[in-house]
Amino acid sequence: MNTLADEIAALIDAEGPMPVATFMGLALGHPTKGYYIKQDPLGKAGDFITAPEISQMFGELIGVCFADYWQRTGAPAPIRLVELGPGRGTLMADMIRAMRVLPQMREALSVHLVETSPALRERQRASLDACGQQATWHNSFDQVPDDAPLFLVANEFFDALPVTQFACHAGKFHLRTIANDGPGRFRFALSAAMKVPQELLPAQMPQDGDILETCPPACAITGEIARRIAKSGGIALIIDYGHEGPAFGDTLQAVRQHQFAPVLETPGDADLTAHVDFTPLKSEAQRHGCIALGTVTQGKFLRDLGLEARAARLAQAHPESAQDIAAARSRLMDDNEMGRLFKVMAIIQAGAPSPAGFAA
């Protein structure tokens, strides 16, 4: 059987070097051979572990944050509870369990999961069945009904959306592409020089080799989220590793079995991600009349939501797991773990109260 690398090589032979975004889109989302499409990559036995897979506390605190926000914005009904890229469904299940404290909220909500991977949809269904929650699946966010306040969370979803890269060469920017480099090998290449959008450019002068990244799908989805929140209310929490640009830098990375791997070597068999630049996402939210809060670091966000107290209570109830709970708390919050690299941004309606976790 042809591998995905063979298919990509044939495409490049036929049509010429492909933009980085096309390569990334195929590596992750090819209809049969894409990384997320054909397998469940999460967990110890997989390639990487995410915050909700580290501890139930992560999803519980986000559930409590949403429950508090729902109450403080007048307990609207109905509402759409949406997750983009829900992985194994762990975060959604933990949120739903935490929302048990507000039976009226559970009555008011319908759950919508935006997921392209058949393998992961099955995992999500099992997680939600276990907590007695029905859900509807969609291939893209614009298919979620647009008729009610939105309570939306996306954890490590935006980093999986294809980035476009430009590289500086001889004083000019060029679209960065991927070319064939002999049988079974790829290399980076450059297309003709082109103008890059002004807002991508940092203040300092570009040097040869500098790289700029932009993620048009992330901007489009954020714009649609903000348009809906401006119209109907609600909140979106976007959680990911990243920064607030503009900045030069090549952040494309591949991870396989918990180790960094060469980016171009095994398309479809390694996770391929790029850091999220939150600046254009904030601009999109504001352009639609919403308020963008943050970013705050994941460590500060979880501390403000009470992770330390939650960990202490959990350890008291399960003394046999106290060490694991302490380890999970450090992993989620500490600066040298996920606490500083991961950032949280909220989108809310203009004039609406600020959610918990975004205190000055």
Ligand code: SAH
């Ligand atoms: N949020 C989960 C999983 C993160 S992995 C967690 O924190 O554990 C990325 C998730 O996004 C996976 O569920 C993957 O299948 C999904 N995904 C990636 N690209 C997508 C796309 N373009 N549309 C919908 N889902 C996508």
